[in-house]
Amino acid sequence: MKNLNLDYLESFRVVIESGSFSAAGERLQLTQPAVSLQVRQLERSLNATLIERVGRKARPTAAGVALLAHAEQISAAVTSAVDAVAQQTTGTAGRVRLGTGATACIFLLPPILRELRAALPGLELTVTTGNTPEIAKAVEDNTIDIGLVTLPVSGRSFEITPVLNDEFVLIAPPDMPLPARITPAVLATRPIVLFEPGGNTRRTADEWLARGGVSLKPLMSLGSVEAIKEMVRAGLGCAILPGMAVSAKAKPRDLAVRSLSPKLYRRLAVVIRRDKRLDRGLRQTLSALKAIAAQDDDR
Known part of the structure; x- marks a missing residue:
């Protein structure tokens, strides 16, 4: 128990969320055998069976359900701890790579980015422009962290939030x-x-x-x-x-x-990978972009 591996815990969580080891491997950019090995190691460390197959679907056992209830809290606590250390040692708020269309970049983003920089002076922020398929592919490939794109866009690994x-x-x-x-x-x-x-x-x-x-x-x-x-x-x-x-x-x-x-x-939407770990900078950028929806409702 003292050696609970956070990467193995994340692999377990993504397997359950994806429904299969192969789909989890795609999201985690690991091979299916590597994901299976990590889950087995986690089961061995906990001395419990966490996943069972129902047809072709991977589902949590009773022990797996119990662990899953704590996995999100553990992930959030680790992210918070890393943020706190980064603030003390470097004064930075992390790095955010944002992708969007040129029109949104010119006419929508400037006041949002100005407020972000005021709140997080140490945030390292880069903005890439492109069309929706290009930005969605970059988010999926993890070469950018978050996209503001025009719907429709699809992807099993995406969390999609319409905002405007x-x-x-x-x-x-x-x-x-x-x-x-x-x-x-x-x-x-x-x-x-x-x-x-x-x-x-x-x-x-x-x-x-x-x-x-x-x-x-x-x-x-x-x-x-x-x-x-x-x-x-x-x-x-x-x-x-x-x-x-x-x-x-x-x-x-x-x-x-x-x-x-x-x-x-x-319709514009914010797109991010479901398995993306949110440090302080990315978390606040995500919140700022999602807040566009409230501003749109007020108009």
Whole structure:
């Protein structure tokens, strides 16, 4: 009992959560035999059988259920202890690698990151931009810690928390004649600039157009919201953009901004691996991103 191995305890917890040794191995980035060995070692140290197979599913025995009830508390206590030591020895709050889209990075994250840095001056924070599939893959591969992405996204290893509904809008040169309702049929008669293919933002716009019976070839496709704005300012056409890019604070005076009909939204979510160990910095970053949902409800 004095030699209870925390890695073995974590492997046991993930096996139960995943339902199999092979799935746990994928999440822990270990081979299935290595996970099995760790669980056997844990059972040997406790002198108890912790897991039984029911069909193809790995389930906890009565002893396993008893241990599982304490596993989360043990993990939280260890994380808290590591944080406390880090604060005393280095003054740091850990490292957080955040991934998100360029639009959210420009228009949503700055005040959130400013508050985080004020609360945790020693936090080492890096931000990577990319489309949703790229960010989700990086979270799954553990090359970034947490993602703020556009739904849909899926993965057995993910904890996914929706946080924001972002309404799409049309931007156009002020002198472009526009009817009262901006429908897909209206845009079929206008030159239009869209996001580059491959991301959920472009897919969402394409699906909205398709539901209106419109399949159009954009004048051009770009990967930058600011570049798209400049093309519209130059009078080359109109564009569909996420609303956060032209919110009340960011709304440009030299562009017309109109709602779409029917309205169109994208849903942003926070994505993190279920087995991710949360140090102080990552825990507070996760809380700050999840708090976006409350701010959205207040608007």
